[in-house]
Amino acid sequence: MTGPKLVSILRQGSWLIASIHTALDDTQMLMFQHDLIDQIGRYRSRGVVIDVAALDVLDSFGARTLRTIAEMARLRGAETVIVGIQPDVAFAMVSLGMDTGTVPTALDLEEGLEYLGRPGGARSARHGRAAG
Amino acid sequence: MTEHTDEMQPAGSAELTSTAEDQLLPQLVAHLREHRTKLRQEWAGRIQDSGLLHAMTPQEMAAETTSVYDNYVEVLETGSVEALQRYARDLSERIIPRGVETHEVVGIVLLLRDVLARSLFEKYQRDFGLLNRVLDAYEPAANRIANTVAVSFVDERERVIRQQQDSIRELSTPVLPVRERLLILPMIGVLDSERARQLTEQLLTGIRTHRAKVVVIDITGVPAVDEAVANHLVRTVDASRLMGASVIITGLSPDIAQTLVTIGVDLSKMDTIGDLQGGLEEAERLLGYSVTRGDGTGTM
Numbered sequence: 055m056t057g058p059k060l061v062s063i064l065r066q067g068s069w070l071i072a073s074i075h076t077a078l079d080d081t082q083m084l085m086f087q088h089d090l091i092d093q094i095g096r097y098r099s100r101g102v103v104i105d106v107a108a109l110d111v112l113d114s115f116g117a118r119t120l121r122t123i124a125e126m127a128r129l130r131g132a133e134t135v136i137v138g139i140q141p142d143v144a145f146a147m148v149s150l151g152m153d154t155g156t157v158p159t160a161l162d163l164e165e166g167l168e169y170l171g172r173p174g175g176a177r178s179a180r181h182g183r184a185a186g
Numbered sequence: 187m188t189e190h191t192d193e194m195q196p197a198g199s200a201e202l203t204s205t206a207e208d209q210l211l212p213q214l215v216a217h218l219r220e221h222r223t224k225l226r227q228e229w230a231g232r233i234q235d236s237g238l239l240h241a242m243t244p245q246e247m248a249a250e251t252t253s254v255y256d257n258y259v260e261v262l263e264t265g266s267v268e269a270l271q272r273y274a275r276d277l278s279e280r281i282i283p284r285g286v287e288t289h290e291v292v293g294i295v296l297l298l299r300d301v302l303a304r305s306l307f308e309k310y311q312r313d314f315g316l317l318n319r320v321l322d323a324y325e326p327a328a329n330r331i332a333n334t335v336a337v338s339f340v341d342e343r344e345r346v347i348r349q350q351q352d353s354i355r356e357l358s359t360p361v362l363p364v365r366e367r368l369l370i371l372p373m374i375g376v377l378d379s380e381r382a383r384q385l386t387e388q389l390l391t392g393i394r395t396h397r398a399k400v401v402v403i404d405i406t407g408v409p410a411v412d413e414a415v416a417n418h419l420v421r422t423v424d425a426s427r428l429m430g431a432s433v434i435i436t437g438l439s440p441d442i443a444q445t446l447v448t449i450g451v452d453l454s455k456m457d458t459i460g461d462l463q464g465g466l467e468e469a470e471r472l473l474g475y476s477v478t479r480g481d482g483t484g485t486m
Contacts, residue, residue, distance in 0.1 A: 137430065141390030144425035153424060160430035161397055 061086045063093055069101040069170055070094060070132070071163065075108050083119045090123060094130045101170035102127050105163050107138030117152045124157040135159065137166035210323045215263045217309060218302060226255045229294075229301045238293050241284045250277065258298060262327050267334045274338035282343055291339045292332070299328045359385045361392035367399040368469050370462075374407035382418040389422060393431045400469040401426060404462045406437030416451040423456055432457065432472060436465035 060082055064071045072090055094102065104120060106112065124134035137160045139147070147153065160166040218225065230251050233239055239247060253273070261270045278291070306324060310317035354375060362370050369392055373385065389401060403419075405411075411419070423433040435458045438446075446453060459465045470477060 139428045139430075141387070141394060141425070141429065144390060144428040145386055145421065147428060148421040148424040154428060159428050161393070161399075162430075165397075165399075165430055 061089070063090060065093075065097050065099070066167075068097075068099055069103065069167065070097065070099045071103045071105065071167075073105040073108070077109060077111060078116065080115050083116055087119055087123050087126075091126050091130060094127055094132045099132045102132050102134045103163060103166040103170065104134060104136050105138045105166070106136060106143075107140065107162065109143060110140060112139075112143050112147060112152075114150065114152050117147065117154065121155045121157055124155075133170060135166045135169050138162050210320055211262065211327075214306065214320060214324060215259055217305070218259045218262070221305060222255065222259075225301055225305055226251055229255070229298050232297045232301060233294050236293060236297065238290045238297075239286065241286055242281070254294075254298065258302075258331055261331050261334075262324070265327065267330060270331065270334055271338055274335045275342055278339045278342035282339075282346055288336070288339060288343070292336045295332045295335045299332060302328070355381065355384065359388045361388050361396075363396050363398075364466070365470070365473070365475065367397060367473055368402070368466075369393070369396055369398045369400075370402045370404060370466070372404045372407065372462075375409075377405075377408050377411050377415045377419075379414055379418065382415045382422075386418065386422045386425070390425060390429065393426060393429050398431050400432050400434065400472050402434045402436055402462065402465040402469050404437045404465065405435065405442070406439070406462065408442065409439070411442055411445060413449045413451065416446055416449065420451060420453065420456065434459055434465045434468055436460065436462045 060074070060076055060078055062073050062075070064073075070090065070093060072086070074086070078086060090102065090104075093099070102123075104123070106120075109116075120136060124136075127134045135158045136154055139159060158169065160169050230247060233247070233251070242250070254277075257270050257273050261267055281291075303321070303324065306320055307317065310320055359371060359373065359381065362372070364370050369389075371385070371389060371392075375381075377385075385403075389403075392398065393401065419435075423435070426433045433456075435456055437460075438458055457468075459468055
């Protein structure tokens, strides 16, 4: 990506923290997908937090790409959690019939890291709770 | 008028000669003023016979009927309904809290119209043509009065209803933190789409500000929901999940449960628990709290 960075991908131990700073168009979204998946392999990451707190809108392509990223990341050995969905965005998404599928969500970055770092690691909390 | 013959003459031949259109109304008003006491009493009697206004004492009724009567005649005289409008609004403000219904208010005004019309019949019965002209002058004014009073009453009622709705709205959806990361939302009263929208807004912003992980929505106090509201509720729960919070719904009444199943709202993703107590226990379990009773109760 050129110009001001639209997305920053930071490495934190065995986790990657990807912050989306502004609304991405479809091409940028695919570039982000490519970069992120690439870095998971390069840094042998086990968990990914995608922070969308700066977004005040998330379209269906964006939501689907996030699901795809999570699925690809899982195949590459990393668990993904999406954090920071704003109240308006959340309600708009469900009103339009969009969701994050099986991808877990958390309130903010801190929660997301806590979620990834919880005992037992790679299972989604929702499934864990249902089983418990 | 000219074709009327001798036998009509005795009553009011003096009036007959001088009944230009613009004098009909003043004449009519003078007549109503002259017989004020009798007509008012007759009217009050008719009101009592019809069983209207039973919420009011006889004294109040006497006072109100007198002022309504005077206002009525005044409007007939001046043709301006503004004073009456003001009076009707005042009156409505006084009587609405007493449980006076719209049909009663309309009823008494129509009764007054009829009583006065009867007295006009009586006065002018000997001259049919003149009676017709008097009624031509009287009826539109009388109808306008009935209209004004009814509209003022309904306006006042609507104002009261709006005010109450506003106050319900203000206290309707509190979001209460009970433990760290645990919110409860007790809902009381009918959930219409406006309140449901407000609930969503408060819940989602509440999750953010309190950093909630679990939210218990208690709808024990909600008597009924419709399909739109139920779907809205489902969307709210989904949206909360996107923000990383689990929602537990408690206190679904049998009626609501039946409604939801009958209209086929998909509740499979909703976590529901019978009562608020159970909901709180489940929430505490999710958050990893364990509540134990202290010493001294004898049960440990």
